[in-house]
Amino acid sequence: xxxxxxxxxxxxxxxxxxxxxxxxxxxxxxxxxxxxxxxxxxxxxxxxxxxxxxxxxxxxxxxxxxxxxxxxxxxxxxxxxxxxxxxxxxxxxxxxxxxxxxxxxxxxxxxxxxxxxxxxxxxxxxxxxxxxxxxxxxxxxxxxxxxxxxxxxxxxxxxxxxxxxxxxxxxxxxxxxxxxxxxxxxxxxxxxxxxxxxxxxxxxxxxxxxxxxxxxxxxxxxxxx
Amino acid sequence: xxxxxxxxxxxxxxxxxxxxxxxxxxxxxxxxxxxxxxxxxxxxxxxxxxxxxxxxxxxxxxxxxxxxxxxxxxxxxxxxxxxxxxxxxxxxxxxxxxxxxxxxxxxxxxxxxxxxxxxxxxxxxxxxxxxxxxxxxxxxxxxxxxxxxxxxxxxxxxxxxxxxxxxxxxxxxxxxxxxxxxxxxxxxxxxxxxxxxxxxxxxxxxxxxxxxxxxxxxxxxxxxxxxxxxxxxxxxxxxxxxxxxxxxxxxxxxxxxxxxxxxxxxxxxxxxxxxxxxxxxxxxxxxxxxxxxxxxxxxxxxxxxxxxxxxx
Numbered sequence: 001x002x003x004x005x006x007x008x009x010x011x012x013x014x015x016x017x018x019x020x021x022x023x024x025x026x027x028x029x030x031x032x033x034x035x036x037x038x039x040x041x042x043x044x045x046x047x048x049x050x051x052x053x054x055x056x057x058x059x060x061x062x063x064x065x066x067x068x069x070x071x072x073x074x075x076x077x078x079x080x081x082x083x084x085x086x087x088x089x090x091x092x093x094x095x096x097x098x099x100x101x102x103x104x105x106x107x108x109x110x111x112x113x114x115x116x117x118x119x120x121x122x123x124x125x126x127x128x129x130x131x132x133x134x135x136x137x138x139x140x141x142x143x144x145x146x147x148x149x150x151x152x153x154x155x156x157x158x159x160x161x162x163x164x165x166x167x168x169x170x171x172x173x174x175x176x177x178x179x180x181x182x183x184x185x186x187x188x189x190x191x192x193x194x195x196x197x198x199x200x201x202x203x204x205x206x207x208x209x210x211x212x213x214x215x216x217x218x219x220x221x222x223x224x225x
Numbered sequence: 226x227x228x229x230x231x232x233x234x235x236x237x238x239x240x241x242x243x244x245x246x247x248x249x250x251x252x253x254x255x256x257x258x259x260x261x262x263x264x265x266x267x268x269x270x271x272x273x274x275x276x277x278x279x280x281x282x283x284x285x286x287x288x289x290x291x292x293x294x295x296x297x298x299x300x301x302x303x304x305x306x307x308x309x310x311x312x313x314x315x316x317x318x319x320x321x322x323x324x325x326x327x328x329x330x331x332x333x334x335x336x337x338x339x340x341x342x343x344x345x346x347x348x349x350x351x352x353x354x355x356x357x358x359x360x361x362x363x364x365x366x367x368x369x370x371x372x373x374x375x376x377x378x379x380x381x382x383x384x385x386x387x388x389x390x391x392x393x394x395x396x397x398x399x400x401x402x403x404x405x406x407x408x409x410x411x412x413x414x415x416x417x418x419x420x421x422x423x424x425x426x427x428x429x430x431x432x433x434x435x436x437x438x439x440x441x442x443x444x445x446x447x448x449x450x451x452x453x454x455x456x457x458x459x460x461x462x463x464x465x466x467x468x469x470x471x472x473x474x475x476x477x478x479x480x481x482x483x484x485x486x487x488x489x490x491x492x493x494x495x496x497x498x499x500x501x502x503x504x505x506x507x508x509x510x511x512x513x514x515x516x517x518x519x520x521x522x523x524x525x526x527x528x529x530x531x532x533x534x535x536x537x
Contacts, residue, residue, distance in 0.1 A: 076526045112393065119233055134522045137531075140231075146364065147357060149386055152233060154257035157364065157428060159227040159488070161524050199373040202361035203382070207370040 039086040046089050049100050056174060061085035063170035064163075070212040071162065081163040084138035088167055091121025091139070115151050118143055134161070142167040147203045157206075165206045169213065172204065173197060177220060190220050227427070228254050228419055229488045229523070229531050232261040238519050239415055242537045243482050249413035251405065251476045252460055254421060255429060256281045262396065263288075269396040270411050272403055274456035277356075277437040279402035283346075284353040287398045288391030290346035293354070293384045297347055301338045302384075304377045305330050318444040323435060328362055331376040332439060354383045356436050363432060405459055405472055416480035418473055420487035423461040464492065464500050470508035483509065485534045493528055494520060502534055509536045 043057030050056065064085040068078050092100060092114075099106065099114055106114050122140035141155060141164035148156030150168070160168075176186045176193045187193045194214065201210040239245055247268040253259060256278070262269055263286055271286070273279035284290075308326065311317050314333045320326060335355055342348040358379055365372050374382065401408070410416075426434075430453070438449040462468040477483040485505060489497050498518070506516050513536040523529040 074526055077524065080524075133525050137521060137523050147360060148255065148257040149357075149390060152261060153229060153231050154260045155229055156255060156257065156360075157227075159229050161529070163524070195373065198371070201370050202365040202372070207365045208368045211368055211370055 036082075039083060042090070043086045046087075046092060049092060050089060051100075052178060054178065056178065057086050057088070059174050060088065060167065060170045063173060064166050066216055067166045067170060067209060067213050068163070070216055071166065071209060073162065073166075077163055080134050080138060081166060083135045084142070084163060085167050085170065087121070087125070087135070088139055088142045088171065089117060089121070091117035091119065091124065094120045094124060115143070118152050134163075137161070138164045138167065140164075142171060144168060145204045146206050150204075160206075162206075162209075165209055169197070169205050169209050172200075173213075173220070193220065227488050227490070228258075228421070228486075230254075230258040230417075230419055230486055231521070231531060232259075234519075234521065234531075235417070235484055235486065235533055236262075236265075238517070238533060238535060239482055239484065242515075242517070242535060243414065245414045245482075247411075247413040247415070249411040249416045249476075249480065251408055251416070251418065251472075252421070252457070253278075253282070254419050256285050257390075258419070259286055260390070263398060264393050264395050266395045267397070268399070268413075270399045270401075270413065272401045272408055274402075274405065274460075275433070275437055275453060276402055277440045278433065279400060280349050280440070281353045281356055282400045284350045285387065285390060287400060288394045289398075290350070292388035292391065293347060293350045297342060297351070298381065298384060301335075301342060301351060302377050302380045303334075303338075304375070305334055309333060315442055316439065316444045319435075323366070324362060328376065331380075332359075335380070336439065336442065350384070350387060352440060354380060354387060355439070356432070357383045357386075359436055359439070360432050363428065363435075367428070404456060405476075408476065410476050410478040410480070412479045414480070415482045415484060416477040417484045417486065418477075420485060421457060421461045422487075423463050462501075464496070468504065470505060473505075474508055474512065477509075478512070481537065483513065483536045485536075486532065488523070488529070488531050490527055490529045494530055494532075497532060505534060506536070513537055 040055075040058060043061075044055065047054075047056045061082050064081050065078065068081050073081065095113065095117060099110055102110070118140050122136040125136045125139065138161060140152065141160055144150035144153065144155045144160045144164060145168070146157060146160070146165070148154050173193060176196060187196060197205060197210055197213070201207045236245065245267065247270070248262060249270045250259070251272050252274060253271055259269070259271060271282055273282050305327075309330045311320070311326070311329070314329055316324075316329055316332055320329055324332065332355070335351070339348045339351045342351060358376070361379065362372060372379075434446055434449045434453060437452065438444060438446055441449070459469070459472045473483075473485070487497075487501075502518055509516075515537055517535045519533045519535070521531045523531055
């Protein structure tokens with residue numbers, strides 16, 4: 001009887017301490033950490049929808065942060081870069097499921113429809129959330145190419161904000177290293193990815209950012225975000 | 226200064242004040258900026274102030290002449306196995322300043338080889354691909370980045386990209402090559418002026434100057450630079466002194482709506498409102514009674530915003 005009472009009190013005390021611990025932790029958690037967790041949660045839904053076999057958005061955000069720091073971005077720019085990298089494909093949530101679930105490489109009208117995700121992402125975020133500053137614009141431009149042949153606005157070179165150029169580079173590197181529902185991983189070895197990115201420097205990618213990325217040392221590793 | 230023309234944003238804003246089925250650009254800063262508009266079902270009239278830019282617009286924007294044929298590619302995109310005689314190369318003065326020896330050989334070879342292409346439209350596609358190649362080489366050179374792609378491989382890649390780029394053209398496109406003094410106002414629902422500021426030369430302007438000289442077959446960049454400057458003399462504006470907007474008002478005389486678009490950096494929006502928007506509203510006051518200024522944040526840490534001023 002005594003043992004049972006002791007156990008009950010012990011359980012209550014442990015529960016109370018656990019409650020205190022979690023309550024205190026939540027109160028002590030900085031706002032930016034809660035913001036990051038929220039971004040991770042939302043981006044994981046997009047990753048799932050896109051059929052990635054890993055946390056693609058977090059990987060891009062980590063890689064973007066590394067390239068951004070190596071490129072001398074300030075704190076304000078790095079914060080926008082992180083938010084835009086985590087949410088870059090959020091417009092895909094607004095596309096028909098048939099497009100997103102397709103096991104084939106998209107062509108023609110379907111491809112054009114898929115490409116509207118940059119505009120949908122920007123428009124939706126802008127209309128729903130105030131105070132995101134340039135984040136929606138960065139989402140709009142994450143598929144622009146250095147040579148002006150990307151989309152949606154065909155911006156060229158330094159017309160593309162540096163943060164959007166970084167996301168485009170990180171997105172491509174991650175995509176080369178990832179299996180998708182319609183294809184296997186493009187490049188199995190890190191040196192092949194390095195060669196391909198270098199080959200596309202000055203066409204798809206900003207040469208200065210490619211240089212900065214190569215200078216990082218272990219170019220496929222990224223900080224968890 | 227950079228200029229980001231956001232066509233979907235422009236049409237979205239314009240649709241709130243009128244219906245658009247024809248658009249006129251008296252000047253365009255870069256061919257690919259019109260890609261989105263060329264995929265819409267309306268009449269698109271574009272003027273280029275230089276012959277080389279008009280050629281690029283015909284080859285990449287119009288797209289009616291299709292892509293570069295596989296047989297021409299095989300015939301005219303040969304690999305150069307031994308260096309060519311540099312003394313024969315009209316662009317040799319650019320060696321190590323803009324291009325390396327191998328690149329100069331190819332620039333010489335591609336220009337001459339294209340004269341052998343029978344159809345002019347095919348020749349223009351081939352030549353205009355050199356614009357993209359120069360762009361790639363110059364930007365890699367600016368940061369001392371190695372070019373891993375061999376020139377002939379690069380030409381193949383870009384011509385392949387051209388084929389993809391011209392797919393899905395819906396607009397009825399007219400391209401002209403007139404000086405702004407000779408150009409007449411067009412009947413259009415919307416006339417768009419992408420603003421160009423008379424400040425330091427951008428990498429894109431340098432590229433246009435080099436390409437123009439190359440297409441003319443000489444290495445005199447000052448001549449090409451002067452030609453471009455003269456062509457834009459009455460169009461380029463300054464934020465520091467009063468501007469004459471006569472060219473703008475004249476060219477939009479037959480337009481229901483006029484849009485003036487630009488990208489700002491390093492200056493706060495209020496300054497653009499005082500120095501640019503108010504004088505423009507005044508200049509167009511005789512024709513349009515209403516106006517709307519729209520802004521979009523690009524990078525707040527450097528005061529970068531994109532602007533569009535609608536007059537209707």
